[in-house]
Amino acid sequence: KAGVTQTPRYLIKTRGQQVTLSCSPISGHRSVSWYQQTPGQGLQFLFEYFSETQRNKGNFPGRFSGRQFSNSRSEMNVSTLELGDSALYLCASSPQGSNTEAFFGQGTRLTVV
Amino acid sequence: QQQVKQSPQSLIVQKGGIPIINCAYENTAFDYFPWYQQFPGKGPALLIAIRPDVSEKKEGRFTISFNKSAKQFSLHIMDSQPGDSATYFCAASMHSGAGSYQLTFGKGTKLSVIP
Numbered sequence: 001k002a003g004v005t006q007t008p009r010y011l012i013k014t015r016g017q018q019v020t021l022s023c024s025p026i027s028g029h030r031s032v033s034w035y036q037q038t039p040g041q042g043l044q045f046l047f048e049y050f051s052e053t054q055r056n057k058g059n060f061p062g063r064f065s066g067r068q069f070s071n072s073r074s075e076m077n078v079s080t081l082e083l084g085d086s087a088l089y090l091c092a093s094s095p096q097g098s099n100t101e102a103f104f105g106q107g108t109r110l111t112v113v
Numbered sequence: 114q115q116q117v118k119q120s121p122q123s124l125i126v127q128k129g130g131i132p133i134i135n136c137a138y139e140n141t142a143f144d145y146f147p148w149y150q151q152f153p154g155k156g157p158a159l160l161i162a163i164r165p166d167v168s169e170k171k172e173g174r175f176t177i178s179f180n181k182s183a184k185q186f187s188l189h190i191m192d193s194q195p196g197d198s199a200t201y202f203c204a205a206s207m208h209s210g211a212g213s214y215q216l217t218f219g220k221g222t223k224l225s226v227i228p
Contacts, residue, residue, distance in 0.1 A: 033215065033216075042202075042218055042219075042220045042221060043202065043204075043218040045215040045216060048213050048214070048215060050212070050213065055209075055212065055213035056209045056211070058215065090156050092216075101147070101162065102147070102159065104149075104156035104157045104159075105156050106154070106155055106156045107155075
């Protein structure tokens with residue numbers, strides 16, 4: 001069974017630009033969550049999607065948004081990029097959500113210059 | 114309170130030693146406690162997880178000890194190997210309405226196992 005696939009692996013963007021990251025969950029998994037990982041703040045929850053609906057959102061500004069498609073694939077978008085958005089963005093999938101096992105992808109390393 | 118406190122920040126042990134990583138939480142609504150292992154350039158990989166109705170869980174060389182009254186849990190790695198050198202994260206999860214959940218992570222422990 002293929003794992004969680006995130007694309008692209010690396011991105012370099014300029015301040016003020018926007019970026020879209022993609023996540024393909026494990027086949028059969030319907031819940032997709034996104035996390036931001038930085039050396040200073042660690043791993044922080046961004047949002048969770050289940051059956052194309054955002055069920056939960058972390059404490060991030062509205063510049064961070066996401067969506068989920070009918071095949072459970074998910075995208076997250078960051079608009080008006082700031083230097084502080086440089087981070088590893090991780091996607092995790094789980095079968096149903098609700099405290100079942102969550103499996104992470106390798107992440108997308110975003111650098112904002 | 115959503116915080117999960119993890120210690121130590123870093124840990125060096127000899128091969129064959131038993132590193133112990135500790136985590137503490139405040140929110141009694143947490144009901145699922147996983148541990149993740151992360152190698153450089155990789156995403157976190159689920160190692161082992163426990164629910165609060167169990168005091169200990171063992172999978173291979175990894176053991177979680179859970180103390181519900183103290184709101185603490187710990188990871189023990191038996192017979193540690195250089196290949197176990199990685200960053201370890203504890204996490205806690207609870208339902209957040211509409212069937213959703215979110216993982217709250219500790220800050221991580223960088224483990225080095227020296228030959």
